[in-house]
Amino acid sequence: MRWMVYGAGAVGGVLGGLLHEAGRDVVLVARGPHLDALRRDGLTLASPEGTRSIDVPAAGDAREALGADGPVTVLLAVKSHQTQAAVEDLTSVLPASTPVVSLQNGVANEPWLLRFFADVQGVCVMMPTGHLEPGVVEQHSAPVPGILDVGRYPGGTDATSRAVAAAFRDAGFVSEPRPDVMAWKHRKLMMNLGNAVQACCAPGPAADDLAGRAVAEGEAALAAAGIPVVGVAQDRERRGDLLRVAPVAGRERAGGSSWQSLRRGTGSIETDYLNGEVVRLGRLHGVPTPANALLQATARRLAATGGVPGSVPAADLLARLG
Structure with missing residues (x-):
């Protein structure tokens, strides 16, 4: 089985590189300067254990990645707002x-993917990684790089779930099939509501207050919608002490995925599918979500205008909320 890692940024790049080192047949799909660097120099993987170059094949789209070989399993690691474009590319060459x-x-990605592919698997990604320069990805936890539990969407596990989990374990990850993976992903969603705060605002008590308000709204929206979600204690137990974040020589882990989008100046950010998901649920079920709506709009504006991460005072946003 070949593995097409579609989106070779922080998560996809680290995962693809480690799968390749584990002897799996892997091809990365990337674009722009990142693709150019991968083709020229290979994938540079920086971790607490050192920096190394991994000679993993890279392609610019699904057709080039597929080549004459097949079949493949697609590991989709683009940001949520990039899913539609990825699906259009994938469906041009791959069967349902x-x-x-x-x-x-x-x-939001799994239900969207199910429109086009019959075998959709969700993964709850607990994986501190970074990607700030072309050709380079950063793994910030060692020796375990991450926890990647997997399950079929909308529920259950199957042969694909087991095969994917086994491949992840071969690459050094902690992974097991979970029939309720979407309940785990909804807990991760609650944690990701603070991504916009981290991206837009400097750390401090006001930022903590703002993030707390966003999570409280999220919990209320999930409850009103009747959506199953794993509890905080269960999530904490699963993580345990498996993820041991340590320094990577010459590099600082300054922020998560949304912060990195602003830092790289990509012009876009995925908060429409994080805070925006809470806003959507709130509108459907009559739950006020002003903090999430404000964070969604603020992050989108900052990304579109090339704003600097941390440049919006959290106190100003709190004042607007009243």
Whole structure:
């Protein structure tokens, strides 16, 4: 089985590189300067254990990645707002029977993918990684790089779930099939509501207050919608002490995925599918979500205007909320 890692940024790049080192047949799909660097120099993986170059094949789209070989399992690791474009590319060359595994934040990707592919798997990604320069990805936890539990969407596990989990374990990850993976992903969604705060605001008590308000709204929206979600204690127990974040020589882990989008100046950010998911649920079920709506709009504006991460005073946002 070949593994097409579609989106070779922080999560996809680290995962693809480690799968390749574990002897799996892997091809990365990337674009722009990142693709150029991968083709020229290979994938540079920086971790607490050192920095190394991994000679993993890279392609610019699904057709090039597929080549004459097949079949493939797709590991989809683009940001949620990039899913539609990825699906348009994937469906141009792959049959509907192709397994597609979503290694993405948020909970909107799996139902979208099911419109086009019959075998959709969700992964709850607990994986501190970074990607700030072309050709380079950062793994910030060692020796375990991350926890990647997987399950079929909308529920249950199957042969694909077991095969994917086994491949992840071969690459050094902690992974097991979970029939309720979407309940785990909804807990991760609650944690990701603070991504916009981290991206837009400097750390401090006001930022903590703002993030707390966003999570409280999220919990209320999930409850009103009757959506199953794993509890905080269960999530904490699963993580245990498995993820041991340590310094990476010459590099600082300054922020998560949304912060990195602003830092790289990509012009876009995935908060529409994080805070925006809470806003959507609130509108459907009559739950006020002003903090999430404000964070969603603020992050989108900052990304579109090339704003600097941390440049919006959290106190100003709190004042607007009243």
